[in-house]
Amino acid sequence: xxxxxxxxQRPSDNPPQDANAYGATPPSSERRGLLSGWSxxxxxxxxxxxxxxxxxxxxxxxxxxxxxxxxRGQPQPYYSTYARAGPTSPPQPxxxxxxxxxxxxxxxxxxxxxxxxxxxxxxxLVAFGxxxxxxxxxxxxxxxxxxxxxxxxxxxxxxxxxxxxxxxGQKILSGKRINILxxxxxxxxxxxxxxxxxxxxxxxxxIDPQTKDISMFSIPRDMVVTNPQTFERLKLDEVFSNxxxxxxxxxxxxxxxxxxxxxxxxxxxxxxxxxAWVGLDGFVKVIDTAGGVDVDVLHPMVDDNYPDDVNNxxxxxxxxxxxxxxxxxxxLNGVEALxxxxxxxxxxxxxxxxxxxxxxxxxxLKSRLATPEMIGKAPELxxxxxxxxxxxxxxxxxxxxxxxxxxxxxxKVKRVTVGPPDYAYAxxxxxxxxxxxxxxxxxxxxxDTFKIxxxxxxxxxxxxxxxxxxxxxxxxxxxxxxxxxxxxxxxxLAALMNAGRNSADPVSATHxxxxxxxxxxxxxFEAGQV
Amino acid sequence: xxxxxxWHLYVALAxxxxxxxxxxxxxxxxxxxxxxxxxxxxxxxxxxxxxxKGKLYFTMxxxxxxxxxxxxxxxxxxxxxxxxxxxxxxSPDGRKIAFVRRDKNYADLMLMDANGNNKHVxxxxxxxxxxxxxxxxxxxxxxxxxxxxxxxxxNLIFLSDLGKSDAYGNAHIHPGPDTFMLxxxxxxxxxxxxxxxxxxxxxxxxxxxGGLRDITYRPHHPNQIIYTNYSYDSTQTRQLIQLMLADPDxxxxxxxxxxxxxxxxxxxxxPGVALTPETPDLANMQPAFSPDGMNxxxxxxxxxxxxxxxxxxxxxxxxxxxxxxxxxTNNQAFQANQQKAxxxxxxxxxxxxxxxxxxxxxxxxxxxxxYVDNTNNTFDLWLTTLVKDPKTGVYSLKQDSTIRVTNAQxxxxxxxxxxxxx
Numbered sequence: 001x002x003x004x005x006x007x008x009q010r011p012s013d014n015p016p017q018d019a020n021a022y023g024a025t026p027p028s029s030e031r032r033g034l035l036s037g038w039s040x041x042x043x044x045x046x047x048x049x050x051x052x053x054x055x056x057x058x059x060x061x062x063x064x065x066x067x068x069x070x071x072r073g074q075p076q077p078y079y080s081t082y083a084r085a086g087p088t089s090p091p092q093p094x095x096x097x098x099x100x101x102x103x104x105x106x107x108x109x110x111x112x113x114x115x116x117x118x119x120x121x122x123x124x125l126v127a128f129g130x131x132x133x134x135x136x137x138x139x140x141x142x143x144x145x146x147x148x149x150x151x152x153x154x155x156x157x158x159x160x161x162x163x164x165x166x167x168x169g170q171k172i173l174s175g176k177r178i179n180i181l182x183x184x185x186x187x188x189x190x191x192x193x194x195x196x197x198x199x200x201x202x203x204x205x206x207i208d209p210q211t212k213d214i215s216m217f218s219i220p221r222d223m224v225v226t227n228p229q230t231f232e233r234l235k236l237d238e239v240f241s242n243x244x245x246x247x248x249x250x251x252x253x254x255x256x257x258x259x260x261x262x263x264x265x266x267x268x269x270x271x272x273x274x275x276a277w278v279g280l281d282g283f284v285k286v287i288d289t290a291g292g293v294d295v296d297v298l299h300p301m302v303d304d305n306y307p308d309d310v311n312n313x314x315x316x317x318x319x320x321x322x323x324x325x326x327x328x329x330x331x332l333n334g335v336e337a338l339x340x341x342x343x344x345x346x347x348x349x350x351x352x353x354x355x356x357x358x359x360x361x362x363x364x365l366k367s368r369l370a371t372p373e374m375i376g377k378a379p380e381l382x383x384x385x386x387x388x389x390x391x392x393x394x395x396x397x398x399x400x401x402x403x404x405x406x407x408x409x410x411x412k413v414k415r416v417t418v419g420p421p422d423y424a425y426a427x428x429x430x431x432x433x434x435x436x437x438x439x440x441x442x443x444x445x446x447x448d449t450f451k452i453x454x455x456x457x458x459x460x461x462x463x464x465x466x467x468x469x470x471x472x473x474x475x476x477x478x479x480x481x482x483x484x485x486x487x488x489x490x491x492x493l494a495a496l497m498n499a500g501r502n503s504a505d506p507v508s509a510t511h512x513x514x515x516x517x518x519x520x521x522x523x524x525f526e527a528g529q530v
Numbered sequence: 531x532x533x534x535x536x537w538h539l540y541v542a543l544a545x546x547x548x549x550x551x552x553x554x555x556x557x558x559x560x561x562x563x564x565x566x567x568x569x570x571x572x573x574x575x576x577x578x579x580x581x582x583k584g585k586l587y588f589t590m591x592x593x594x595x596x597x598x599x600x601x602x603x604x605x606x607x608x609x610x611x612x613x614x615x616x617x618x619x620x621s622p623d624g625r626k627i628a629f630v631r632r633d634k635n636y637a638d639l640m641l642m643d644a645n646g647n648n649k650h651v652x653x654x655x656x657x658x659x660x661x662x663x664x665x666x667x668x669x670x671x672x673x674x675x676x677x678x679x680x681x682x683x684x685n686l687i688f689l690s691d692l693g694k695s696d697a698y699g700n701a702h703i704h705p706g707p708d709t710f711m712l713x714x715x716x717x718x719x720x721x722x723x724x725x726x727x728x729x730x731x732x733x734x735x736x737x738x739x740g741g742l743r744d745i746t747y748r749p750h751h752p753n754q755i756i757y758t759n760y761s762y763d764s765t766q767t768r769q770l771i772q773l774m775l776a777d778p779d780x781x782x783x784x785x786x787x788x789x790x791x792x793x794x795x796x797x798x799x800x801p802g803v804a805l806t807p808e809t810p811d812l813a814n815m816q817p818a819f820s821p822d823g824m825n826x827x828x829x830x831x832x833x834x835x836x837x838x839x840x841x842x843x844x845x846x847x848x849x850x851x852x853x854x855x856x857x858x859t860n861n862q863a864f865q866a867n868q869q870k871a872x873x874x875x876x877x878x879x880x881x882x883x884x885x886x887x888x889x890x891x892x893x894x895x896x897x898x899x900x901y902v903d904n905t906n907n908t909f910d911l912w913l914t915t916l917v918k919d920p921k922t923g924v925y926s927l928k929q930d931s932t933i934r935v936t937n938a939q940x941x942x943x944x945x946x947x948x949x950x951x952x
Binding site: 291292294296297298299300301302303304305320321322324326327328329330331360363368371 | 714
């Protein structure tokens with residue numbers, strides 16, 4: 001077949017004069033018959049109408065078909081029209097890229113913008129899901145286990161609700177004075193004593209949000225008090241142990257803390273709003289997770305009677321060990337760091353020397369915790385606290401108190417320890433470790449610190465035969481997981497990217513819990529500020 | 531043309547390579563060949579660029595190691611394992627190593643061959659708790675620390691809390707306050723009779739601040755020892771940490787003149803002559819004599835976050851006059867010696883400062899020093915070269931000579947004094 005394209009010419013180049021220029025072969029008479037279906041010899045066949053066909057509409061492309069003669073209005077033989085049927089020329093590229101179709105829909109810039117937005121949304125959804133999963137996996141369980149272990153006042157004997165300083169639903173530092181009992185136990189890791197540890201530290205941190213007054217009121221562990229439930233006279237550290245009942249450790253701590261809070265209010269009239277309990281093994285774990293601390297030990301430390309109550313599971317709570325810590329720079333693991341800060345027999349200057357050492361270790365620890373590698377270990381640090389730190393405070397409350405504590409002028413923090421010789425006296429038997437309150441002095445200290453009408457049950461108060469029920473009291477309630485944790489997760493982790501200590505983000509909560517632990521371990525408000 | 535088109539890719543690859551080098555822990559002072567695994571599971575590396583004469587002894591994770599050069603390469607040998615080793619001290623003839631083995635409540639003074647064989651106990655500190663109702667129990671355990679050899683190799687001096695017992699071996703603890711006289715003092719034993727019941731006391735400490743540290747003989751001076759004395763000032767709130775030089779035989783010569791305790795309250799005295807001032811909060815410690823015995827390096831705690839290594843000369847003939855009572859102002863001869871002893875302090879030359887510098891030691895030929903420093907939260911051994919101006923005799927550090935020896939990855943024991951032999 002003859003190449004149909006061969007003789008094709010651009011209309012602008014050489015306008016064809018006849019159809020033949022487009023490759024149409026003029027038909028012979030015979031071909032005409034074939035083409036038209038008529039035979040010229042057949043007179044029965046009617047003649048074809050010779051009227052030239054209607055003028056076709058001008059094509060957008062002169063390349064579509066060789067219709068120039070039509071356009072020019074010249075009559076076209078039928079055959080030539082027929083001959084033009086079919087693909088006698090290649091399909092022509094349309095103007096604007098589409099053949100004969102007008103484009104519709106969004107412009108390109110809109111499509112691109114929409115595509116980018118869709119991608120961003122997809123990424124955002126994936127990121128949110130990932131952050132939520134990350135929070136749930138790494139923080140939620142631990143934070144929920146540690147915080148919100150509330151105790152609430154039992155109804156008083158006359159049926160009225162127990163006293164509280166805080167209005168329901170109020171932010172913790174927006175109302176009246178708040179008193180938080182800090183409890184510390186250092187023999188929780190011992191065999192047989194893990195269930196009912198003593199509380200060697202009993203310290204009330206009292207905060208007046210209006211005046212920003214902060215006081216630390218310590219009651220020595222050996223102070224004799226009256227158990228409001230049994231009216232038994234016993235040492236304050238034993239109260240915690242007596243109250244330690246329940247199915248699991250969290251419940252035992254809650255119940256023990258509840259009894260300690262009730263006992264303090266019963267004996268001294270000081271209402272306790274909340275508590276935090278710390279076991280020393282948590283401190284050891286945190287330091288070990290941080291990789292230990294590097295400290296310039298101030299002088300050689302020697303102690304022949306250091307309590308051997310951490311990492312001594314087969315021992316007794318009366319065991320001792322010896323210490324010899326050489327002077328100078330060295331690396332301390334968790335146990336060694338705890339020994340360095342706790343030993344009190346190695347210093348002629350006693351507790352003052354201990355405070356200096358505590359500041360050293362805290363500074364070194366916090367420097368290490370601030371390194372980039374430690375940020376990633378925040379979940380691990382938090383898990384170290386599980387089982388070693390319980391509090392009734394919620395996550396928001398802890399962070400709020402932690403942030404408040406950092407703004408406090410330490411020089412204005414009042415410290416009172418109601419021990420001998422000014423506030424208490426020892427028994428006649430030198431072997432007796434009990435101390436007894438000097439109530440006049442203690443009442444004055446309570447009035448000055450808490451701005452309340454004080455109370456003090458002294459040695460003379462022995463409710464023999466009394467069957468009166470306790471005046472109010474505390475009962476532990478089952479804590480519920482913090483609400484809104486999902487929203488907190490997203491907000492908190494986003495806040496982390498701004499490296500700010502915003503309220504309630506899990507990393508800030510972790511730091512604030514660590515600060516709380518340090519305050520209890522070192523019995524010092526400064527420990528939460530370093 | 532293609533290279534020009536992709537130049538940015540090549541630059542990015544080059545940068546990534548450099549960053550990767552940093553991540554792999556490349557040290558700008560050499561490459562660390564991993565030779566051992568420390569107790570914490572991390573690999574211990576030795577810098578293949580380090581070069582020195584003699585043998586260095588130190589502990590990592592309380593295992594004793596010896597580092598030396600052999601055919602131009604570093605050779606690290608582990609000499610002990612499964613025991614807690616502190617403060618190695620090699621005998622002058624290089625054949626024996628004295629060291630301390632620590633246990634939970636006590637320590638043993640030990641001896642072994644230089645190759646790590648034949649470990650045996652010279653003196654054991656093992657004891658027990660004895661009930662002492664109504665007071666806390668009394669411990670008969672003992673500590674030992676920082677042994678040091680006499681130049682003739684016949685005697686060892688060391689630190690111990692032997693002093694908390696009386697002459698009859700009975701516990702002698704004061705009841706009441708929380709402070710006990712447990713501070714470590716200095717003693718001497720003969721290798722011919724190491725297990726003598728009561729070793730000779732050679733230096734006394736002061737009550738309540740931990741006692742003495744860093745005791746050694748002054749080279750070529752068999753009648754002089756140097757140590758760090760820790761005490762509190764008269765207000766009992768600020769520390770006095772001083773370098774002291776003493777005649778090790780003064781106490782045995784004048785037994786009634788000296789006693790441990792607190793000399794400020796007239797209850798005790800010691801024969802030491804102060805080489806550094808008695809200034810509250812001034813902390814000079816860890817002296818190390820040069821091989822010729824004429825200079826010491828020591829560390830000073832400048833602040834809570836900075837320590838420095840200093841070098842100063844030490845006067846001669848300042849320990850021969852005993853002091854019978856610190857408060858006697860007519861003890862003029864002793865006072866004159868004291869002034870003479872303090873005079874070189876003003877010539878102290880600061881060699882370098884870092885946050886946690888500790889335990890500097892001299893090379894046997896006096897041309898290098900080794901010390902322990904903390905970088906990136908890990909302690910390691912470092913070396914640097916000393917140069918001495920031939921005209922002025924002033925020492926300085928050779929520029930760019932400081933090099934890190936170990937990459938101990940948290941295993942280096944900074945509190946254990948290292949040792950350097952020829």
